[in-house]
Amino acid sequence: MADFPLPNVSNNLDGQVALVTGCTSGLGKRFAEVLAAAGAKVAVTGRRVERLEELAEDIRSRGGVAEPIRLDMTDTDSIMECVQKVEDTLGTITILVNNAGIPDAQRAHKMSLELIDDVFDTNLRGPYILSCEIARRLIDAELPGRMVNISSVGAFRYDGNGAALYSITKAGIIRMTEALAVEWARFNINVNAIAPGAFSSEMMDGMVSRIGDFYKHFPRGRICDPAEMDSTLLYFVSPASNAVTGTFIKIDDGQGPR
Numbered sequence: 001m002a003d004f005p006l007p008n009v010s011n012n013l014d015g016q017v018a019l020v021t022g023c024t025s026g027l028g029k030r031f032a033e034v035l036a037a038a039g040a041k042v043a044v045t046g047r048r049v050e051r052l053e054e055l056a057e058d059i060r061s062r063g064g065v066a067e068p069i070r071l072d073m074t075d076t077d078s079i080m081e082c083v084q085k086v087e088d089t090l091g092t093i094t095i096l097v098n099n100a101g102i103p104d105a106q107r108a109h110k111m112s113l114e115l116i117d118d119v120f121d122t123n124l125r126g127p128y129i130l131s132c133e134i135a136r137r138l139i140d141a142e143l144p145g146r147m148v149n150i151s152s153v154g155a156f157r158y159d160g161n162g163a164a165l166y167s168i169t170k171a172g173i174i175r176m177t178e179a180l181a182v183e184w185a186r187f188n189i190n191v192n193a194i195a196p197g198a199f200s201s202e203m204m205d206g207m208v209s210r211i212g213d214f215y216k217h218f219p220r221g222r223i224c225d226p227a228e229m230d231s232t233l234l235y236f237v238s239p240a241s242n243a244v245t246g247t248f249i250k251i252d253d254g255q256g257p258r
Helices: 026-037 049-061 076-089 113-141 164-187 202-211 226-237
Strands: 017-020 041-046 065-070 095-098 145-150 189-196 248-251
Touching: 017 026, 017 076, 026 041, 026 049, 026 065, 026 095, 026 226, 041 049, 041 076, 049 065, 065 076, 076 113, 095 113, 113 145, 113 164, 113 189, 145 164, 145 226, 164 189, 189 226, 226 248
Parallel strands: 017 041, 017 095, 041 065, 095 145, 145 189, 189 248
Antiparallel strands: none
């Protein structure tokens, strides 16, 4: 039997290399800051390079290590180039947070083909390709890894007022998590997911501007702060969750039906 500490809990990510997608605002920015604060070298990625550079500088000013790298999740070449650049500058990626996502906010039959492609590519196809490329490199290097996919409570419910494709793709992320966890368990690559409810972000701000203060009807009458996901993220990427793979945790503050 292994000699585990008591309790077997640690947030120390020294020596780990993390890639976080969708870092230009909201949840991704917070995820990157948290991983860096725990000791990981972090590749902050997204399409708005100036924001990435600002985030990297903020992380460095607090003693962390960060590299800003442009990444377009709808562009396969961009995905492959990003992974290679991270490996060249920081080392083999051992932690992946698939956070990038876009809403559709339209009824299914009114969506343009371009928007359909963008939602599928950003929310599901891109994360799948990125996960597979990082897993391939981990397997070749015989290294363990942790992947955390950001889904949504919208994966489990849809009220019919728009964003059907968002719901579909976020449900796909949950199934992707479950399937890839089985595929890669033998290689010690853990794949899990977080399904947030209403958390403060640019996407959520856009919803509030469109439909008003809908959150006032929640049991706690609030939108959550991204900091309230820190502990769950760190759990999934820390040694304490070594036996946890292929699962998801809803974090919705009691906002919706079960």
